[in-house]
Amino acid sequence: MSTLTQPEGDWIRGISIKQPWATAILTGTKTIENRPQHWSWRGWVLLHAGQQTDRAALRVPMVARTIRGRNLTTGAVIGVARLTGCHRHPDGFPPCTPWAQDGAWHLELSDVQALALPIPARGQLGPWKPSDDLIDQVLQQLPHLRPCPAPEAEDAG
Numbered sequence: 001m002s003t004l005t006q007p008e009g010d011w012i013r014g015i016s017i018k019q020p021w022a023t024a025i026l027t028g029t030k031t032i033e034n035r036p037q038h039w040s041w042r043g044w045v046l047l048h049a050g051q052q053t054d055r056a057a058l059r060v061p062m063v064a065r066t067i068r069g070r071n072l073t074t075g076a077v078i079g080v081a082r083l084t085g086c087h088r089h090p091d092g093f094p095p096c097t098p099w100a101q102d103g104a105w106h107l108e109l110s111d112v113q114a115l116a117l118p119i120p121a122r123g124q125l126g127p128w129k130p131s132d133d134l135i136d137q138v139l140q141q142l143p144h145l146r147p148c149p150a151p152e153a154e155d156a157g
Helices: 021-026 055-059 061-067 132-141
Strands: 012-019 032-035 043-053 076-087 105-120
Touching: 012 021, 012 076, 021 043, 021 061, 021 076, 021 105, 043 105, 055 061, 076 132, 105 132
Parallel strands: 012 043
Antiparallel strands: 032 105, 043 076, 076 105
């Protein structure tokens, strides 16, 4: 069995999200994640479906439509996404998406990719650093995954 070579450096984090919110992100419909604090991390994040399910959210029509027919895996990494920004909408302005919560920080997610097979894993609060073994398992399913390129400097002229 060959081992995939990991990219060099500190390039990926994990984010634990309760179901059904994790699956809503995996569909590509929910493009933000609400958090109580600002996150400075930018780049790839493992989408970890936490052990808990927000049962009340299952009755929200927008959520029900988005996750209909999908398995709500818990306690596993179910995909990856690129975290590109973190913002709050100013008071008096409409939310950035219907998924945005007032007063929360909105993590901006793009380039979502689902794993064919969920990988059982333990998450934690805040951005967490995945083990090399967990990254290897993700790269077996997504071998093209590599660090995000550094943002290019804007021309001053």
